[in-house]
Amino acid sequence: MSVISYEFSRLGLCDLDDLVALEKICFPHAWTEQQFWLCLKQKAYYIFGLKKGGELTAYMSFYHMADEMEVLKLAVHPAHRRKGLGKHLLGLVLQNCIKMGIEQAYLEVRRSNTAAYALYTGFGFIQTGVRKEYYPDNKEDALILFLNLNGIRDRQIVESLSG
Ligand SMILES: CC(C)(COP(=O)(O)OP(=O)(O)OC[C@H]1O[C@@H](n2cnc3c(N)ncnc32)[C@H](O)[C@@H]1OP(=O)(O)O)[C@@H](O)C(=O)NCCC(=O)NCCS
Known part of the structure; x- marks a missing residue:
């Protein structure tokens, strides 16, 4: 099934229950309903979905x-992984960010998260640092990744990769 058939939109408070449910499926240390609620209420936070x-x-x-x-979170339901949805969503969100005038994108990813690391570096994110033993649950390192959205080259990457 083509990723284009999925509806892309900014999520709001009406999506709170679905967000909490999907978060629980995707992360062992899931954000709570309260954390999502605060996120959805504040202008500086954005959540997009498919x-x-x-x-x-x-x-x-x-x-x-x-x-x-x-980037705070990126998650695809386990039953829908490896079909290009993560790549599609990341590309669409970065396109939105460029339209919003955002020039620099940062994120942290667990060293063991090879799937997410491959997804991000495939978009041109580069590793700029390491936060040693950053995650309190298992003292795992966080890799700091950065993408410059200000260049034409990066815009082309985003547009071509998002499908
Ligand atoms: C990371 C995640 C979002 C990827 O979503 P996805 O829809 O399966 O990814 P895609 O199908 O779009 O794959 C895009 C690229 O990511 C990489 N990738 C995705 N899953 C991978 C895996 N299991 N192993 C290695 N690389 C993987 C590949 O480079 C892939 O490109 P390719 O298909 O050309 O090889 C998904 O695995 C997920 O939700 N994981 C749990 C939550 C999480 O860890 N989020 C990231 C930190 S917030």
Whole structure:
């Protein structure tokens, strides 16, 4: 099934229950309903999603400040992985960020998360640092990744990769 058939939209408070449910499926240390609620209420936080027949299958959240954004979460329902949805959603969100005037994108990813690392570096994110033993649950390192959205080259990458 083509990724284009999924509906892309900014999520709001009406999506809170679906977000919490999908988050629980995707992350062992899931954000709470309260955390999502606060995120959805504040202007600087954005959550975009992909839906099929009204069902939320993927979402991506980020924090926007000045000309920077920090990716908070990107998740695809396990039953829908490896079909290009993560790539599609990330590309669409980065296109939106460029339209919003955002020039720099940052994120942290667990060293063991090879799937997410491959997805991000496939878009041109480069590793700029390491936060040693950053995650309290298992003292795993966080890799800091950065993408410059300000160049034409990066815009072309985003447009070509998002399908
Ligand atoms: C990371 C995640 C969002 C990827 O979503 P996805 O829809 O399966 O990814 P896609 O099908 O779009 O794959 C895009 C690229 O990511 C990489 N990738 C995705 N899954 C991978 C895996 N299991 N192993 C290695 N690389 C993988 C590949 O480079 C892939 O490109 P390719 O298909 O050309 O090889 C998904 O695995 C997920 O939700 N994981 C749990 C939540 C999480 O860890 N989020 C990231 C931190 S917030």
